[in-house]
Amino acid sequence: MAKIVFITGATSGFGRAAAEKFAANGYDLILNGRREDRLEELCRGLEKKYNIASMTLAFDVRDEKAVFDAIDNLPAEWKTIDILFNNAGLALGRDYFEEADLDDWNIMVDTNVKGFMYVAKAVSRLMAARKQGHIINMGSVAGKLVYEKGNVYCATKFAVDALNQAMRIDLLRHNIKVTGIHPGAAETEFSLVRFKGDKTTAKKIYDGLNPLTAEDVADIIYYCASLPPHVCINDLSVTCIQQADAIYFYRQPG
Numbered sequence: 432m433a434k435i436v437f438i439t440g441a442t443s444g445f446g447r448a449a450a451e452k453f454a455a456n457g458y459d460l461i462l463n464g465r466r467e468d469r470l471e472e473l474c475r476g477l478e479k480k481y482n483i484a485s486m487t488l489a490f491d492v493r494d495e496k497a498v499f500d501a502i503d504n505l506p507a508e509w510k511t512i513d514i515l516f517n518n519a520g521l522a523l524g525r526d527y528f529e530e531a532d533l534d535d536w537n538i539m540v541d542t543n544v545k546g547f548m549y550v551a552k553a554v555s556r557l558m559a560a561r562k563q564g565h566i567i568n569m570g571s572v573a574g575k576l577v578y579e580k581g582n583v584y585c586a587t588k589f590a591v592d593a594l595n596q597a598m599r600i601d602l603l604r605h606n607i608k609v610t611g612i613h614p615g616a617a618e619t620e621f622s623l624v625r626f627k628g629d630k631t632t633a634k635k636i637y638d639g640l641n642p643l644t645a646e647d648v649a650d651i652i653y654y655c656a657s658l659p660p661h662v663c664i665n666d667l668s669v670t671c672i673q674q675a676d677a678i679y680f681y682r683q684p685g
């Protein structure tokens with residue numbers, strides 16, 4: 432029987448690229464996001480291209496009841512999740528602390544921390560019952576070092592880093608692997624969402640850089656998921672060659 436990967440935030444960016452990478456390697460897919468039309472299109476396309484099975488699980492990770500209902504009520508044959516890529520998340524705004532928008536803060540905390548926790552908890556229960564599984568949590572270089580105007584986004588990713596460590600410890604006794612991935616700048620829809628559709632500002636983030644792509648990150652995630660059963664990458668930071676951490680960049684002039 433094929434292995435199953437469950438990916439949150441699969442309608443775009445890292446999640447979408449990871450769906451393709453796992454499908455290309457014969458995994459069956461459970462794909463989550465809020466944009467159901469995109470999920471349907473992706474599932475049907477990947478099923479046809481790679482001869483795999485897939486299902487969509489559209490919900491907002493902030494909705495506690497929707498998360499637990501969807502995962503607890505998965506058909507039995509889809510409950511044997513081998514890998515969770517806990518990836519859904521976003522940044523909203525890049526403003527000084529005292530000027531930032533409270534709604535932006537609430538959405539980031541609700542999505543990146545609370546939604547992240549709900550999904551991890553619901554899936555880890557299924558994995559614990561089977562004494563196997565691998566949870567791959569999406570952090571960020573912003574969860575390792577705070578940058579100016581990063582305030583609450585950075586705080587949510589520091590929380591992801593702490594929760595990644597917590598899960599790694601608490602789930603040891605269930606034989607569950609837990610991996611935190613911390614990428615630097617990658618060109619996805621991330622900046623467009625952060626700057627609320629302002630394409631010029633979103634593009635500027637990558638000026639003078641050859642940033643990571645979603646496929647680069649998907650390849651790394653797949654590598655982490657493909658190691659022998661006794662080997663676990665606990666924590667992995669990755670940036671493009673022109674970025675050292677959340678603050679230091681060497682941008683090509685011009």
Ligand code: NDP
Pocket residue numbers: 439440441442443444445446463464465466467490491492493518519520521522542546569570571572613614615616617618619620621622624
């Ligand atoms: P994208 O904007 O391209 O993708 C974000 C995904 O998250 C989308 O599929 C979106 O789906 C989903 N999502 C957002 N909010 C919710 C929600 N409430 N419920 C369910 N799904 C949701 O960005 P990336 O692929 O770049 O981002 C993925 C993760 O990687 C995020 O956690 C981000 O913080 C992190 N990250 C990004 C970096 C970058 O530079 N790009 C670097 C480091 C980390 P939909 O809108 O359909 O719900």
Ligand code: 8X3
Pocket residue numbers: 570571572573581614615616617677
């Ligand atoms: C996304 C990377 O540096 O824009 O987590 O915060 S950064």
